[in-house]
Amino acid sequence: MKPIALALTAALCALTPASFAAEASFDAKSSKPAAFKFERKERVAKPAAEDDRLWITATVSGASGRTAVVNAGISIEEIAADSVGGVGNARMTQRLTRLGIPFKAVPLAQRFHAEDFPAEDAAFHNYQRLTADLQGLVAASGGLASLFSIGGGWQGDKQIWCLRLNTTAKGEEKSNKPAIVYMGTHHAREHLSTEVPFLLAKYLVENRDKPEIAGLLAKRDVYIIPMINPDGAEYDIATGQYRMHRKNTRDNGGGSVGVDLNRNYGYHWGEGGSSGEPDSDIYHGPSAFSEPETQAVKKFVEDRLDTLKILLTFHSFSELILYPWGHKNGPLDDTKAQTAYETLAKTMAQWNGYTPEHSSDLYIASGDTTDWAWGAHKIFAFTFELTPKSMWDGGFYPGAGAISSTFAANLKPALYLLDLADDPYRASAPLGLTRAQPSNPTTGGR
Numbered sequence: 001m002k003p004i005a006l007a008l009t010a011a012l013c014a015l016t017p018a019s020f021a022a023e024a025s026f027d028a029k030s031s032k033p034a035a036f037k038f039e040r041k042e043r044v045a046k047p048a049a050e051d052d053r054l055w056i057t058a059t060v061s062g063a064s065g066r067t068a069v070v071n072a073g074i075s076i077e078e079i080a081a082d083s084v085g086g087v088g089n090a091r092m093t094q095r096l097t098r099l100g101i102p103f104k105a106v107p108l109a110q111r112f113h114a115e116d117f118p119a120e121d122a123a124f125h126n127y128q129r130l131t132a133d134l135q136g137l138v139a140a141s142g143g144l145a146s147l148f149s150i151g152g153g154w155q156g157d158k159q160i161w162c163l164r165l166n167t168t169a170k171g172e173e174k175s176n177k178p179a180i181v182y183m184g185t186h187h188a189r190e191h192l193s194t195e196v197p198f199l200l201a202k203y204l205v206e207n208r209d210k211p212e213i214a215g216l217l218a219k220r221d222v223y224i225i226p227m228i229n230p231d232g233a234e235y236d237i238a239t240g241q242y243r244m245h246r247k248n249t250r251d252n253g254g255g256s257v258g259v260d261l262n263r264n265y266g267y268h269w270g271e272g273g274s275s276g277e278p279d280s281d282i283y284h285g286p287s288a289f290s291e292p293e294t295q296a297v298k299k300f301v302e303d304r305l306d307t308l309k310i311l312l313t314f315h316s317f318s319e320l321i322l323y324p325w326g327h328k329n330g331p332l333d334d335t336k337a338q339t340a341y342e343t344l345a346k347t348m349a350q351w352n353g354y355t356p357e358h359s360s361d362l363y364i365a366s367g368d369t370t371d372w373a374w375g376a377h378k379i380f381a382f383t384f385e386l387t388p389k390s391m392w393d394g395g396f397y398p399g400a401g402a403i404s405s406t407f408a409a410n411l412k413p414a415l416y417l418l419d420l421a422d423d424p425y426r427a428s429a430p431l432g433l434t435r436a437q438p439s440n441p442t443t444g445g446r
């Protein structure tokens with residue numbers, strides 16, 4: 001494949017995987033990656049729509065009882081005193097019925113909502129480790145950090161955690177300081193986008209006493225929400241192999257799972273670049289803000305409109321810095337804002353090496369976070385598409401080796417925005433006057 005074609009087809013998660021179609025047989029009309037060319041394809045599990053396997057818990061005891069279950073075709077994975085758990089299907093449960101063995105069966109994905117990454121990617125945070133490590137940061141922060149939930153996911157058993165760094169206000173207390181929010185993992189399979197905001201939180205906590213960091217933290221209200229879609233993130237790793245799952249876990253019926261959260265926001269919702277078909281990977285949901293995850297973000301943002309000036313949402317992959325609009329072509333009508341966006345994006349691109357552009361410069365996508373944040377509330381909003389550049393460099397699953405280098409590349413942009421959160425228009429002020437001069441944060445702390 002020609003390099004230029006590769007660059008153009010390195011589709012953004014924030015937009016649509018449809019542009020993989022030519023090279024990668026990606027069926028944009030469904031959630032199913034068909035014959036996906038992927039260097040780690042052995043780690044990609046069958047998508048749920050094709051996976052009729054069940055987790056079966058059978059009430060048996062003793063070796064003879066367990067043998068009966070195995071003989072029904074079920075692979076036992078878990079043994080308790082009076083039951084076994086294992087993987088099978090509906091045909092096998094009929095055999096248990098005929099044998100008179102009581103059982104419960106749930107879809108495999110449901111049972112394994114808290115399983116784990118493949119062993120080689122154990123450095124990534126699943127929901128449980130993220131929760132524990134965020135709590136650990138709070139404990140280690142000397143009172144700087146606090147943790148609260150902005151809501152729950154579709155399944156209702158997980159929290160969307162928000163770590164707050166504020167030298168005076170805790171939890172959901174009001175603060176008059178200018179605020180910034182960093183988000184990750186709207187899209188389930190973009191696990192690297194959990195790691196970067198988490199490491200940013202860790203960096204800020206660990207370096208809170210360094211003069212340049214202490215100075216920033218003293219005057220800002222910093223919110224970090226590393227996992228907007230905890231249900232989806234867990235679902236993607238539920239079998240111990242990656243599922244290539246993008247959406248949340250809403251049961252659409254008919255075997256289709258999930259709404260694309262980054263098409264569910266309520267600014268020009270349901271227009272181009274999103275789909276009304278539930279089995280599409282870019283399904284925009286039954287209505288704007290139909291999903292608990294996007295409702296949680298909406299409430300979080302709208303509770304802080306007086307102070308929240310900048311929103312940075314991490315996705316992967318393609319190495320891009322994107323800004324509004326996504327739902328239509330062309331620059332913003334507001335030329336002052338357009339200039340500020342361009343300056344901010346180009347400045348940050350110098351540090352992370354990503355390509356700055358309008359979201360719609362590749363193709364239209366409506367209902368995303370940044371269009372809503374800017375369109376509805378005039379919050380400066382960026383999408384960073386993290387490493388790698390292409391599917392052929394690892395795509396959504398670049399491996400644990402990408403974590404620290406990707407964070408390092410994006411630390412300075414993140415601190416730059418933090419500094420500008422009082423007035424992002426300072427970015428385009430003449431040099432030497434009020435333009436931000438970010439410190440060099442790339443030494444120490446990592």
Ligand SMILES: [Zn+2]
Binds near residue numbers: 013187190262316
């Ligand atoms: Zn994404």
